[in-house]
Amino acid sequence: MPKSNVTVFLEVFNEEERIESCLKSFYWADELIVFDKNSTDRTREIAKKYATEIVLVPFSHASENVVKNISSRKSCEWILFPTASSLIHPNLVDEIIKLTSDNDFNYDVIGLPYSMYSFGISSKYSPWTALRKNILIRRSALQLSSKLHNEIGFNSDRIFEMPFIAEDQLLYHCTHKDADDFFGRVIRYTRYEAEYEKPINRSRALNKAFFEIFKSLATVVFRRRSFVLGWDGIALSLAYVCYFIMKFIYVWDVRRENGSVVYPALRKKIDALWDEDKLNGV
Structure with a gap:
């Protein structure tokens, strides 16, 4: 050659x-x-x-x-x-x-x-x-x-x-060879995107991510007309939109006190109450 x-x-x-x-x-x-x-x-x-x-x-x-x-x-x-x-x-x-x-x-x-x-x-x-x-x-x-x-x-x-x-x-x-491959990649990519965009103002980031969901819906319904493919088209459409839904959830989640913060505090509070009861012989 x-x-x-x-x-x-x-x-x-x-x-x-x-x-x-x-x-x-x-x-x-x-x-x-x-x-x-x-x-x-x-x-x-x-x-x-x-x-x-x-x-x-x-x-x-x-x-x-x-x-x-x-x-x-x-x-x-x-x-x-x-x-x-x-x-x-x-x-x-x-x-x-x-x-x-x-x-x-x-x-x-x-x-x-x-x-x-x-x-x-x-x-x-x-x-x-x-x-x-x-x-x-x-x-x-x-x-x-x-x-x-x-x-x-x-x-x-x-x-x-x-x-x-x-x-x-x-x-x-x-x-995306199969559903497992797709969801594994979606989790990795959308989580990284949310972290990458973390410096962006919370309201602006959420507005942008929410708009992307509607844009993806317009893509599958009007631009690509994926429904023409029947059940395959419906599944591809849902997978495509799912990516942007997952991204929105990560963008929302990384900008708030989630269960990683709330649950340990709650456990600590309840543990302290049980420890107090134990000391009091209850």
């Missing part, structure tokens, strides 16, 4: 179940750099077979430690940011290399034809869907941030939307 002029940066933590397929999909890049957030499973062992370099970074729920490393590293002219959930069709890679190796290609961002699977379902009616993913960025246009969910961006409007070659020749994202 010819030189791609592409560096792949991949951030992982405990991904032994799916990382090998992901790494096979991006092994074609001139550089395949894996940022491992101190995995405790076989992730690093598997990555060593494919990665040009493995960089250990402190664990965090977000990507701030990876962003710090990327900003101080040299790379190829083009940078690709998949996740451990990503797979890519070989024929799409051939077309990507034609673009990234062309000195006359006058764009800074390449929107890759994209298919996102959630709970094993990919559909234009799914709340989790997009036609293209802008994750292949020219180094000079790359914009890094420590802001949650906005760590990787770009500062150019020269975006090339790759045409669809064939129905299956896509960049794939496979997330």
Whole structure:
């Protein structure tokens, strides 16, 4: 395979179940750099077979430690940011290399034809869907941030939307394999988001989180019309809205004295009463 002029940066933590397929999909890049957030499973062992370099970074729920490393590293002219959930069709890679190796290609961002699977379902009616993913960025246009969910961006409007070659020749994202996986991620992500936004005024934070619930409802009912998928659409819609409901509950909970404070105080009070009765021989 010819030189791609592409560096792949991949951030992982405990991904032994799916990382090998992901790494096979991006092994074609001139550089395949894996940022491992101190995995405790076989992730690093598997990555060593494919990665040009493995960089250990402190664990965090977000990507701030990876962003710090990327900003101080040299790379190829083009940078690709998949996740451990990503797979890519070989024929799409051939077309990507034609673009990234062309000195006359006058764009800074390449929107890759994209298919996102959630709970094993990919559909234009799914709340989790997009036609293209802008994750292949020219180094000079790359914009890094420590802001949650906005760590990787770009500062150019020269975006090339790759045409669809064939129905299956896509960049794939496979997330939420089942309900257990979904709820585990929702708890981790929404709890972290609530903690991240803790400095925001309580009223403002709650208003914002409450508005996001209504926005998610509008997405599944009007924008995506997920109900067209029948029971699958209803389940996907409820899962999508559930994310924002959970976030609201965490935003509310981290800004108040909850059971972690109230219950010990109550136990202490009742214990003291029983101890007093015991001393009085009751």
